[in-house]
Amino acid sequence: MRAMVLERPGTPLALRDVPDPKPGRGELLIRVAACGVCRTDLHIVDSELPNPKLPLILGHQIVGRVEQIGEALSADLGEPFVLGDRVGVPWLGWTDGQCVYCRSQRENLCDSAKFTGYTLDGGYADLAVANARYCFHLPNEYQDVELAPLLCAGMLGYRSYRKTGDAKRLGIYGFGNAAHLVSQVAIYEGREIYAFTRPGDKAGQDEARSLGAVWAGGSDESPPEKLDAAIIFAPVGALVPVALRALARGGTVVCGGIHMSDIPAFPYKQLWEERVITSVANLTRRDGEDFLEIALRVPIKAKVESFSLEDANLALDKFRAGQLNGNAVLEISPPSQ
Ligand SMILES: [Zn+2]
Ligand SMILES: [Zn+2]
Numbered sequence: 001m002r003a004m005v006l007e008r009p010g011t012p013l014a015l016r017d018v019p020d021p022k023p024g025r026g027e028l029l030i031r032v033a034a035c036g037v038c039r040t041d042l043h044i045v046d047s048e049l050p051n052p053k054l055p056l057i058l059g060h061q062i063v064g065r066v067e068q069i070g071e072a073l074s075a076d077l078g079e080p081f082v083l084g085d086r087v088g089v090p091w092l093g094w095t096d097g098q099c100v101y102c103r104s105q106r107e108n109l110c111d112s113a114k115f116t117g118y119t120l121d122g123g124y125a126d127l128a129v130a131n132a133r134y135c136f137h138l139p140n141e142y143q144d145v146e147l148a149p150l151l152c153a154g155m156l157g158y159r160s161y162r163k164t165g166d167a168k169r170l171g172i173y174g175f176g177n178a179a180h181l182v183s184q185v186a187i188y189e190g191r192e193i194y195a196f197t198r199p200g201d202k203a204g205q206d207e208a209r210s211l212g213a214v215w216a217g218g219s220d221e222s223p224p225e226k227l228d229a230a231i232i233f234a235p236v237g238a239l240v241p242v243a244l245r246a247l248a249r250g251g252t253v254v255c256g257g258i259h260m261s262d263i264p265a266f267p268y269k270q271l272w273e274e275r276v277i278t279s280v281a282n283l284t285r286r287d288g289e290d291f292l293e294i295a296l297r298v299p300i301k302a303k304v305e306s307f308s309l310e311d312a313n314l315a316l317d318k319f320r321a322g323q324l325n326g327n328a329v330l331e332i333s334p335p336s337q
Contacts, residue, residue: 003125004312006056009047012313013058013124021121021129023070028081028132030089035123036061036148037307037315037328039176039235040091043259044118045316053119058312059330060116061151062089062123062130063144069132081132086144088136088292089128090151092282093120108159108282115282124312124330136288139296149177149302149327150295151288157182158291160231160256160280167228167252168192173219173243174234175208177327178256181300182231187212188298194223196239222246231256240277241266249273256280306331 001020004013023029041058043049066085081087095102095110102110116122116130138147157178164170170186171194172179183193192215195208199218208216215223219239226248232239233256240263243253250273258281271277303326307315315328 001126002309003057003121004309006045006052006058007054009045009052013045013316015310018125020127023068023129025070025072026132027070027129028066028087028135029068029070030062030064030087030123030128030130031067031334032062032064032123032125032128032332033086034063034144034148034332035059035330036152037312037319037330038152039319040152040258041117042316042320043235046320048259049118051119053121056118057121057123057125057128058117059122059124059128060089060091060093060118061148061153061329062116062128063087063138063147063151064089064123064128067127081135081137086138087130088138088147088151088288089116089123089130090134090136090155090283090288091115091117092284093134094131105284105286108284108287113282123332124309126309126332126334134285136292139292141296141299145304145306145329145331146302148329149181149304150292150300153177153327154181154295154300154302155283155288155291156280157231157233157256158185158294159283159287160233160254161186162287163254163278163280164229164231164252169194169223169225169227169229169248171196171223171227171230171243171246173230173232173239174236175204175216176233177302178233179208179231180211181302183208183211183213184298184300185294188294194227196221227251229254232260233257235260237261237263241270244270244275244277247275250275252276252278254278254280302327304329308332
């Protein structure tokens with residue numbers, strides 16, 4: 001099969017012809033139709049996340065169809081998969097099911113978790129293998145390319161959003177793909193969105209307003225009212241004290257990314273009055289199921305910019321340079337032979 005392979009961090013992906021993967025016990029072999037490109041992929045390529053599997057096939061927002069089923073599949077799956085089913089594969093690819101986190105429905109924090117497109121091979125390829133326990137059935141109402149961004153930007157954004165509790169006034173710092181998806185849910189649920197973009201990014205602010213944000217401005221501006229919670233999607237640690245200063249008493253700042261630059265020191269009084277700083281790591285299967293269910297009700301629409309498999313490096317470069325107009329998705333059609 002064809003795959004875009006990361007052989008060494010800091011170098012471009014290489015188009016390679018590699019042996020087809022084989023599904024093991026409890027695994028599915030999936031013919032990939034679409035695979036989202038995530039900021040996390042950039043962090044891996046740019047050596048900002050330690051110890052990826054090497055060589056590695058990136059990609060953890062996989063939409064495809066079941067082509068082969070490994071043995072012993074249906075043991076404890078509520079809804080088993082059959083050949084031809086359309087499935088989604090997210091970031092969380094495997095957990096041990098035994099550690100203290102797994103036994104308390106917090107498998108996102110599992111001691112020995114494995115991650116798609118990081119410590120397991122992912123979906124920048126014609127075929128991918130995934131453990132069926134972590135795959136999702138996908139709603140028919142969406143097309144393949146529309147679903148891919150929901151599997152990470154959507155699901156992890158949703159977990160960040162849920163951490164804000166019942167906050168009425170919700171600030172979002174970094175109004176990119178995750179913010180775009182999650183603010184549709186928040187507005188559907190009656191929250192007020194305060195969108196913070198890079199200072200001077202008028203286009204981004206206009207877009208946030210057109211999506212329904214009650215206020216949009218630069219991250220150097222103060223919102224007109226104190227916020228009940230804020231989510232930071234930008235990988236910029238300096239935004240943590242900025243967001244704290246925008247909070248009302250008892251408010252929460254949620255750091256929604258897997259990687260962030262260092263957080264500068266700030267006076268304790270900015271944290272005092274029971275303000276909280278927390279982060280979000282990975283997702284649980286429950287997050288994924290809940291999000292797909294609400295996505296359909298809203299219904300959430302993802303903006304997509306499509307690339308071919310061979311153009312994965314172009315997609316990553318445009319992402320790094322902030323030149324994408326929506327979620328980058330690799331559209332992968334079977335090789336013509
Ligand atoms: Zn991701
Ligand atoms: Zn575990």
